[in-house]
Amino acid sequence: MGGSVRSSMRGNRSRRAMADINVVPYIDVMLVLLVIFMVTAPLIAPSIVNLPTVGGAAPQQQTPPVVVNIRADGNLSVRYKDDSGASQQEDMTRADLVGFVAQREQSHPDQPVVIAADKSVKYETVMNVMSDLKAQGVKRVGLLVKPQ
Numbered sequence: 001m002g003g004s005v006r007s008s009m010r011g012n013r014s015r016r017a018m019a020d021i022n023v024v025p026y027i028d029v030m031l032v033l034l035v036i037f038m039v040t041a042p043l044i045a046p047s048i049v050n051l052p053t054v055g056g057a058a059p060q061q062q063t064p065p066v067v068v069n070i071r072a073d074g075n076l077s078v079r080y081k082d083d084s085g086a087s088q089q090e091d092m093t094r095a096d097l098v099g100f101v102a103q104r105e106q107s108h109p110d111q112p113v114v115i116a117a118d119k120s121v122k123y124e125t126v127m128n129v130m131s132d133l134k135a136q137g138v139k140r141v142g143l144l145v146k147p148q
Helices: 001-016 025-040 094-107 125-133
Strands: 068-069 077-083 089-090 113-117 141-143
Touching: 001 113, 068 094, 068 125, 077 094, 089 094, 094 125, 113 125
Parallel strands: 068 113, 113 141
Antiparallel strands: 068 077, 077 089
């Protein structure tokens, strides 16, 4: 009877459940996937748009902007390039600016206007000039700043 008890205890020890997980196959699979992605990534080129060519198409000319200078004392001056390409500068009041911009919009409808204001000028003055330009139908109004 003593011998049979020993054999039954020995059998229970060999049937004990294995609690640890073998991770090596998962690492192998991950390395294979990594190699596949490293090989295929350079082959996937970003989409490049090949534009058609047309014989009579002229490149678009960008019209230089009209620069409205607002000095520290509140006076305005306008710098622009005329049709011959010469740079012009004129001192004017807000009323003169409205007339100038209205005339300029008729001859150059898509011309941008840039406001270059002194940093000591009141915010209200700059906004009044900007609203005058928008009221005259200027589509693109920008503010000129100095990079740090």
